Amino acid sequence: MSASLNVIALVSGGKDSFFSILHCIQNGHKIVALGNLHPPLTEPQTEESDGIHEDENDLNSFMYQTVGHTIIPLYEEALGIPLYRQAILGSAIQTGTSYDHADLTSSGAEELVEMKSADGDETESLVPLLQRIKDAHPEANALSTGAILSTYQRTRVESVAIRLGLVPLSFLWQYPILPPGMQISLLQDMQAVGLDARIIKVASGGLDESFLWENVASEKGMRRVERAMKRFSIDGDGAVLGEGGEFETLVVDGPSWLFKKRIVVETEDTRIVREGGGSAWIKISKASLVDKESIENKESSCRVPELLEQRSLEILSALDKNDHSYDLSTSSTPCSGSLESPTWELKSSTANGIEGGNMTHWTIIPESASCSSILDEARSVVESIKARLNQASLKTTNIVSTMIMLRSMEDFTTINKIYGTLFPHPNPASRVTISCGSSMPLNISLIIHLTLHIPSATSSPRKALHVQSRSYWAPANIGPYSQASSLPSSLSSSQTLTIAGQIPLIPHTMLLPTSLPSSSSPFHISTILSLQHLLRIADATSIKWFTSACIYIPTPHPESSSPSPSCSSALSKIAYQAWKHIHTPPSPDSDHDSDAEPRDLWEEKFRYSNTTPLSNEHTTTTYPGHEILQSDTPTIPPFWTAEVDSLPRGSEVEWHAHVGVCDGPIDVCFLLSLLLPRFLVKNVETHEHRGNSLTTSSTRHTVLTFPSDVIPSPDDLKDDYSNRGLINLVYVDTSLVDVNKLLSAGWEGKGVIPCKSLWDGEGRRLSTVIVFWGDAR
Numbered sequence: 045m046s047a048s049l050n051v052i053a054l055v056s057g058g059k060d061s062f063f064s065i066l067h068c069i070q071n072g073h074k075i076v077a078l079g080n081l082h083p084p085l086t087e088p089q090t091e092e093s094d095g096i097h098e099d100e101n102d103l104n105s106f107m108y109q110t111v112g113h114t115i116i117p118l119y120e121e122a123l124g125i126p127l128y129r130q131a132i133l134g135s136a137i138q139t140g141t142s143y144d145h146a147d148l149t150s151s152g153a154e155e156l157v158e159m160k161s162a163d164g165d166e167t168e169s170l171v172p173l174l175q176r177i178k179d180a181h182p183e184a185n186a187l188s189t190g191a192i193l194s195t196y197q198r199t200r201v202e203s204v205a206i207r208l209g210l211v212p213l214s215f216l217w218q219y220p221i222l223p224p225g226m227q228i229s230l231l232q233d234m235q236a237v238g239l240d241a242r243i244i245k246v247a248s249g250g251l252d253e254s255f256l257w258e259n260v261a262s263e264k265g266m267r268r269v270e271r272a273m274k275r276f277s278i279d280g281d282g283a284v285l286g287e288g289g290e291f292e293t294l295v296v297d298g299p300s301w302l303f304k305k306r307i308v309v310e311t312e313d314t315r316i317v318r319e320g321g322g323s324a325w326i327k328i329s330k331a332s333l334v335d336k337e338s339i340e341n342k343e344s345s346c347r348v349p350e351l352l353e354q355r356s357l358e359i360l361s362a363l364d365k366n367d368h369s370y371d372l373s374t375s376s377t378p379c380s381g382s383l384e385s386p387t388w389e390l391k392s393s394t395a396n397g398i399e400g401g402n403m404t405h406w407t408i409i410p411e412s413a414s415c416s417s418i419l420d421e422a423r424s425v426v427e428s429i430k431a432r433l434n435q436a437s438l439k440t441t442n443i444v445s446t447m448i449m450l451r452s453m454e455d456f457t458t459i460n461k462i463y464g465t466l467f468p469h470p471n472p473a474s475r476v477t478i479s480c481g482s483s484m485p486l487n488i489s490l491i492i493h494l495t496l497h498i499p500s501a502t503s504s505p506r507k508a509l510h511v512q513s514r515s516y517w518a519p520a521n522i523g524p525y526s527q528a529s530s531l532p533s534s535l536s537s538s539q540t541l542t543i544a545g546q547i548p549l550i551p552h553t554m555l556l557p558t559s560l561p562s563s564s565s566p567f568h569i570s571t572i573l574s575l576q577h578l579l580r581i582a583d584a585t586s587i588k589w590f591t592s593a594c595i596y597i598p599t600p601h602p603e604s605s606s607p608s609p610s611c612s613s614a615l616s617k618i619a620y621q622a623w624k625h626i627h628t629p630p631s632p633d634s635d636h637d638s639d640a641e642p643r644d645l646w647e648e649k650f651r652y653s654n655t656t657p658l659s660n661e662h663t664t665t666t667y668p669g670h671e672i673l674q675s676d677t678p679t680i681p682p683f684w685t686a687e688v689d690s691l692p693r694g695s696e697v698e699w700h701a702h703v704g705v706c707d708g709p710i711d712v713c714f715l716l717s718l719l720l721p722r723f724l725v726k727n728v729e730t731h732e733h734r735g736n737s738l739t740t741s742s743t744r745h746t747v748l749t750f751p752s753d754v755i756p757s758p759d760d761l762k763d764d765y766s767n768r769g770l771i772n773l774v775y776v777d778t779s780l781v782d783v784n785k786l787l788s789a790g791w792e793g794k795g796v797i798p799c800k801s802l803w804d805g806e807g808r809r810l811s812t813v814i815v816f817w818g819d820a821r
Contacts, residue, residue: 682736
């Protein structure tokens with residue numbers, strides 16, 4: 045388990061913030077304080093008012109739940125945890141999903157801490173509240189929020205938390221898609237621990253006033269809401285959870301390991317306020333606390349979603365059944381790049397780097413003459429990037445993705461802080477980081493490759509998936525990078541995305557899976573878990589197909605006890621089997637139900653309140669989208685394995701999917717011409733190399749793979765606008781390829797990734813893999 049955190053829990057009174065508190069405790073963290081923002085009060089609070097103000101209006105805030113806020117003071121005694129409150133100032137100035145506090149003032153965050161004006165963004169009201177709590181509880185180092193599907197809420201809380209040095213926790217993030225994959229499971233889990241969450245406001249055509257004060261975490265309440273929402277919602281939109289503002293709740297009780305007392309509201313102390321348009325809420329004039337019975341017949345802990353979802357478990361089972369434990373002693377193919385890499389030199393490119401179209405790729409290295417340490421190299425590279433951006437009239441926000449190569453992974457912390465200065469605004473570029481050790485060029489310890497978007501008058505804004513909170517969903521971004529970053533197209537409304545490298549961190553602990561209770565090989569679990577992260581990001585960003593992918597594996601340390609098999613060739617075969625399994629379309633004759641797990645009737649009857657499940661609708665995954673392929677022939681995106689020196693956190697695998705293609709909107713012109721290819725995959729094979737060329741309406745992506753006994757020609761290492769695209773990345777086995785010879789033949793080292801060894805999915809040694817990526821012309 046990860047180190048225990050001291051958490052400030054934001055509470056609105058609603059079910060989600062309190063259930064998040066329960067998950068904080070479940071994960072071994074301590075709640076040191078509660079924080080709440082309320083509407084500006086129109087009359088002073090007195091002892092006689094019991095914390096209840098006569099004049100109460102719902103602000104209908106973009107950010108905060110305010111209805112029922114007069115009950116909030118009772119939570120301090122009910123939970124036995126200090127409560128701090130502050131009035132909401134300002135309104136929703138920035139209404140997009142991303143939040144950039146730097147745009148609010150030129151003076152930076154320090155001025156925002158002192159903000160007392162009602163003219164600012166309401167998000168900044170959190171800053172002085174949390175600063176006051178930190179002053180009273182200096183041990184506080186984390187912040188909990190109840191965000192489930194609201195990117196708007198999550199990004200704003202994350203912005204404030206990161207600025208104040210607090211670890212953001214959103215344990216309910218994407219909860220409906222987690223095993224068992226049903227939206228209603230969140231309410232069922234709340235019911236299992238005894239949360240009493242009353243509907244205090246309705247604002248949907250499917251919910252009338254009769255739903256007010258219904259316990260949504262009860263069997264009756266869940267069924268009523270689910271039936272009502274089915275008429276007005278779509279699968280996965282969170283309506284049954286109130287994620288679209290359909291209803292709001294007020295928690296009056298919970299398990300005794302959190303609630304020491306319960307809140308009682310008498311009917312005569314309430315009245316219904318009707319706002320029009322079907323919106324109505326309960327105004328409470330008086331409430332009280334009563335002691336709870338000492339013994340409760342409720343769960344003593346929260347259900348934690350399973351680490352691996354069903355799709356991942358199926359792949360893991362397939363790998364375990366076909367365990368590739370090869371007899372390496374009889375193999376004629378060397379297992380790893382054990383040969384010493386010859387020395388080679390790389391010089392700064394003189395190319396301008398703006399080739400036209402909507403993208404470009406740069407390779408930046410430090411100016412060796414001015415660098416005596418890794419810190420100097422990091423500063424040199426970042427300054428070079430800024431200078432080239434300025435020369436090209438581009439901004440750091442135009443950087444879509446980066447790939448960082450280090451000589452030693454021990455230098456990562458040093459360069460990360462310098463690198464982070466490139467991205468002062470939200471949604472930084474996606475990033476892949478590896479260490480190449482002695483394969484790096486002479487006297488260089490840092491190389492950064494960049495892909496940049498060249499905006500035009502018709503291109504849409506760049507988007508990103510940037511989740512910085514810990515959750516059960518996927519690892520949080522704990523550095524200056526996004527999980528996914530889009531490359532907008534000026535030619536069509538479709539998007540392509542780049543994905544950050546994925547290592548097998550357990551999302552809610554951010555630790556590697558070192559001691560999971562499983563009979564599976566540790567490499568199998570690491571491969572599947574990191575692949576699951578990749579696929580969840582794909583599903584969250586509507587990616588339907590990846591152009592190609594590779595895994596990075598570290599060279600085994602001489603003293604390490606690497607799990608069998610330790611051969612790079614064998615590990616490549618294992619990972620490829622997982623990749624192949626994902627992309628193999630289901631057989632039309634297959635009967636999935638015949639292999640399904642039998643229903644646990646006891647679980648259905650007793651765990652979920654003596655009835656059959658509320659819903660059989662499971663949240664479905666979307667990747668891969670075979671329907672966007674023109675060919676009926678089964679196709680698997682190119683795959684290979686690159687052996688390098690080491691990976692972040694000491695991981696034994698890192699997935700790198702190069703470009704994700706979304707099923708974007710189809711315009712009228714496209715609909716009228718069905719003969720135009722929406723998506724084309726063409727395989728080409730010669731006696732020298734294998735190639736895979738992928739083309740969409742806006743993107744061309746080509747991969748050339750060279751066997752171990754074939755070296756690329758100078759023509760193979762040139763940009764090819766009309767056929768292959770621009771050189772993006774060049775994976776080179778430096779123990780097989782004379783890199784100096786390639787450089788002397790005219791290649792400037794653009795996109796170079798020096799590797800210990802390279803392998804295809806069948807376990808065959810490769811000398812080089814060249815990745816081209818450009819816009820379709």
